[in-house]
Amino acid sequence: MDEFEISRHITIGQYLALGSFIHKMDPRIKLLSFALLVAAITFSASYTANAILLFVVFALVPFSKIPIRYALSGLKPAIPIVLLLAALQIMLYTSTFAGGQHCSSFFRWGPIDSNSCGVQLAMVSAARFVELLVLTSLLTFSTTVTELTLGTEQLLAPLTRFNFPAHELALTLTLALRFVPTFAEELERIMKAQVSRGAELGQRGRLRFIQQTRALLPLVVPLFLGALRRAEELILAMEARCYVGGKRRTHLLELRAKPSDWLVLAGTAAFAAAMLFIPFRF
């Protein structure tokens, strides 16, 4: 019966209430710092920069009081894929793709071309993956969903001047997160209903994927239609209450950045800039 237990596996809002320094940061500052660090990780391709980033990301974990085992929880199932990807990159990354870099070749046989650029790419990709994994865990474990959406909205707020729908987009995000558990329950109910009518939800083999998809339709179609019907009800309810989004709305929670938050932001910005603009030799 485990296959019907959908809502139990959903880990949205995996917030751990630990009250650490990172937990207490202003969500706007936290999101900005997160974005800066993600940018630094995404665009750093040198060994040195990635070693520093790896160290810094792990050094941040104690500040959040999150157990390291939680922060690395996604790593174990990913190890085979990481290794496979690294093997492909090392074997197949030919020097012409490296964009004029000088690569020294180690080994060449048939289609296999192993060179220093491929090895660097594989090492950097793996390091990048671990860095981003820890960083996203830090953000999601230390910030509630409410804080995240409010922070997103207020960060995007200056863009409303250019007719960018910041408040509206934040509301869609809140709605989406709000409805995930509801739809999970609904999906469970649909699955049980179909199985009780004799539907087979099991695997039918990879070659018969069209039949497999058609077997899924009795689950997917009611799920979508139920969702759209719920949307119509919500639209009616909101319009009946004269909901109007935009500038004039006020918030129950007002965010206030502390001096320490600004200090963190300045530090992160300087660090990210250093990672991005210092031309590391290795």
Add this chain to the structure above:
Amino acid sequence: METTAQPVFSVRRIVVTGVLGAIAILLGYTRLGFIPVPTPAGNATIMHIPAIIGGILEGWPVGAAIGTIFGIFSFLQSTTPIFKDPLVAILPRIFIGITPYFVYRGLRRVNRAVGFAIAAAILILVGVFSYDMLTFVPKDLVFDFGGDPNSPWIHLTGQTARLIYQILGALLMVLGFGAAGTFAYFVQRNQMELLAIGTAAVVGTLTNTVLVLTMIVVRGYLTADVALGIGITQGIPEIIVAVLVTVAVVAAWKGIESGAGGGARKV
């Protein structure tokens, strides 16, 4: 002065985006989002379908917003290195819901004559192109994947290259004629609405596959030839799955009779 112009996001658009975004997130958490198929990746995804449906039903801003929500969550939840990169996971996903909207809008009001003209145009274009590929094979044809010019593996020349070229031509001919035939069949039965929905699903899925693989190559995770192989093998089943699901859902929601071939069935 206060403007009273309609905002881009009306209450309707906000709510539909939120609700379909929730389904996109939910599909990522369950096995339901992944349909086993005979390809190297092993699964065809249906997680991008809410973005396509949102684009068709409520316009391109809704499709773009749902695509972005899907992208953000596939970035945050991902435990595969390739998709733990915002440039691969988020950026291409914004466009999944935009292209289907324009295809749908462009096709649904087309009359029979124009419909047959489009089918004939596909037929002639593909026919001439693939006939050309089958008969006039360039003599000094080279498939170069950017490797060592002395290696027979990645630098295909002579008979092998010509054979691959002809096989590709034949494949293109079969796929193109099939597409033109299906198109004409739906025009003949005057089911332009269904045809528009199905074509929108094809285009939306192609947008996802092509843009994601392009970013993967640009970011250097896979080489261009590996990505092309994945794109062809993964793209075809994903398109079939997306058409089945999208047509079923949109037709059922709009109350369109879809007849026997696929589409909404009584549940």
